[in-house]
Amino acid sequence: MTNSTDDTNKTDGTGNPAIGLLTGKVVFITGASRGIGAAAARLFTAEGAAVVLAARSTDALERIVTGIRAEGGVADAVPVDLADRASIRAAVDRAAQLHGRLDGAFNNGAAIQRPGPLDTTSDEDIDEQFAVNFRAHWTAMTVEAALMRQGGGGAIVNTSSIGSRRANPALPAYGAMKRALNSITETAAVTWAPQRIRVNGITPGGTATEMIDAWEAATPGIIEANVARTPLGRMAEPREIAEVAAWLLSDRASMVTGALVPVDGGAGA
Structure with a gap:
């Protein structure tokens, strides 16, 4: 394997010069076919990482891989169904086969529920939210950490949500599972710190992705309302969320673990 580490003429996607933040690292990314995950794939490689991209949409993944x-x-690219624990284990195993180690993992994949109040949320929605937005992260972290231990440590970042930090009447199952994800993120950080595995989470606010477009289609006006609640006065771009994940995965964040970092333009302040 040849890893490109010459960042002289590379940028982070904004025209800013790449600084080699992740040079030499192997990073696994779920939900990598679009939105924040796709932005992370491009940013992490610009910063020197070798990436293994996982999602259900393998056609979209292959286009990203070709561009990188x-x-x-x-x-x-590796296929993964986050609702299937065996599929998650197989995807991480594939990263091990490709590179022999794992230095970082960005567990970013998620499913959105059908918007609606708690008392009309279906059992099927609750089951999907549990499987994809909670259990999948638990499974992924466990197998990622096992691989990282073989190399003497690593870093994991989980994508949670601003909706996990307060009441979430529009997306109650989504908010509940993301809050549970915050708990296991903190627990994993404490449990695995002696093995030099750092675990952190990010809690994005409104971000310009296909997920919020789907929410807007179901609940017209949600984007406008979201922007109105954001002191910076706009939605985040996916790359802006990925930038925080990149720093948390890097050695620059060597003393940061168990943190839940807001990336919400001040909406949660």
Whole structure:
């Protein structure tokens, strides 16, 4: 495997020069076919990482991989169904087969529920939210940490949500599972710290992704309302969320573990 570590002419996607934040690291990313995950794939490779991208949409993943390789980066695609624990284990195992180790993991994949109040949320929605937004992260973290221990440590970042930090009447099951994710993120950080595995979470606010577009289609006006609640006065771009994940995965964040970092333009302040 040849890893491109010459960042002289690379940028982070905004025109800013890449600084090699993740040089030499192997990073696994779920939910990598679109939105924050796709932005992370491009940013992490610009910053020197070799990435293994996982999602259900393998066609979309292959397009991202092709683009990264065309820029001299190292990327591979693996299919994953986050509702299937065996599929998650197989995807992480594939990362081990490709690179022999794992230095970082960005557990970003998620499912959105059908918007609606708690008393009309279906059993099917609750089951899906549990499987994808909670249990999948538990499974992924466990197998990722096992692989990281073999290399002497690593870093994990879980994507939670601003909706996990307060009441979430529009998305009650989603908010509940993301709050549970916060708990296991903190627990994993304390449990695995002696093995030099750092675990942190990010809690994005409104972000310009396909997920919020689907919410807008179901609940017209949600984007406008979200912007109105955000002191910075706009939605985040996916890359802006990925930037925080990149720092948390890097050695620059070597003393940060068990943190839930807001990336919400001040909406949660």
